[in-house]
Amino acid sequence: xxxxxxxxxxxxxxxxxxxxxxxxxxxxxxxxxxxxxxxxxxxxxxxxxxxxxxxxxxxxxxxxxxxxxxxxxxxxxxxxxxxxxxxxxxxxxxxxxxxxxxxxxxxxxxxxxxxxxxxxxxxxxxxxxxxxxxxxxxxxxxxxxxxxxxxxxxxxxxxxxxxxxxxxxxxxxxxxxxxxxxxxxxxxxxxxxxxxxxxxxxxxxxxxxxxxxxxxxxxxxxxxxxxxxxxxxxxxxxxxxxxxxxxxxxxxxxxxxxxxxxxxxxxxxxxxxxxxxxxxxxxxxxxxxxxxxxxxxxxxxxxxxxxxxxxxxxxxx
Numbered sequence: 001x002x003x004x005x006x007x008x009x010x011x012x013x014x015x016x017x018x019x020x021x022x023x024x025x026x027x028x029x030x031x032x033x034x035x036x037x038x039x040x041x042x043x044x045x046x047x048x049x050x051x052x053x054x055x056x057x058x059x060x061x062x063x064x065x066x067x068x069x070x071x072x073x074x075x076x077x078x079x080x081x082x083x084x085x086x087x088x089x090x091x092x093x094x095x096x097x098x099x100x101x102x103x104x105x106x107x108x109x110x111x112x113x114x115x116x117x118x119x120x121x122x123x124x125x126x127x128x129x130x131x132x133x134x135x136x137x138x139x140x141x142x143x144x145x146x147x148x149x150x151x152x153x154x155x156x157x158x159x160x161x162x163x164x165x166x167x168x169x170x171x172x173x174x175x176x177x178x179x180x181x182x183x184x185x186x187x188x189x190x191x192x193x194x195x196x197x198x199x200x201x202x203x204x205x206x207x208x209x210x211x212x213x214x215x216x217x218x219x220x221x222x223x224x225x226x227x228x229x230x231x232x233x234x235x236x237x238x239x240x241x242x243x244x245x246x247x248x249x250x251x252x253x254x255x256x257x258x259x260x261x262x263x264x265x266x267x268x269x270x271x272x273x274x275x276x277x278x279x280x281x282x283x284x285x286x287x288x289x290x291x292x293x294x295x296x297x298x299x300x301x302x303x304x305x306x307x308x309x310x311x312x313x314x315x316x317x
Contacts, residue, residue: 005040006169007097011105012045014149019045023055028149038308042097046110046133050086061109061118061129068118070109070132087133091140098172099144101165104134106150113148143230155316162313163306164233171226179222181213193303195232197245202232243273246282253293280314
């Protein structure tokens, strides 16, 4: 059985396609040139796919934040029904592609996932809207990691999103193979320290859930675990949490380190804690010792290599 292709959905304009209302694009170099080397993009432009053409009259969200209408600014033409109908069909098509994540265009009335301008009947805007397509996507695929391209300029947010993408991809692969009790235990085991870096409390809850692996039907257990797994990874991994994980890992081979080696490693972890070095520095030294002392349990931990090192994401957190 071959591995699943890692596919991500993306707002089409971010790939450089000239599909925006003004006939332009919003090509994002990191997404196309860097992340694009590791994923297969599935591009979507709800407005073009709904037949609205390029260029087209600019649109905005109007009315209630939970049930907005998509209306052209000058002529007042309501395209809500057209876009919603196409969205329903597109989501069914995307089901077949096993997406592991999605990058949306910030601020778009169809694709923005938060703080989209929405206008009341008096024409006064506020920023509590969600794009029509983005809202439908999130409701249809609640576990799939999503992000806006604008937020990916923030290093911790970028690292978190891509980490979740690769984790969800592994989860999809597990579900495709069949989530037996044994496989669920193995899956949790290799993600233990990654989960700990996001939430010690939720990591413990997940551990307790896995402890019921032999008492709960695998399908039910997998459903509960998968939801909590992705919610935990969406929580912010802080420097303090990372230091806690690094110290836990150190405990696996501290008795094998000489006084000088131990002092050096603790100093490197301290430098990271104080913001003097990025996370990649203590991790590199720890992985070195794990290899030297052949610490099998730690060698397989996803925390050490959650995504391709060539992305250099942990050089900036």
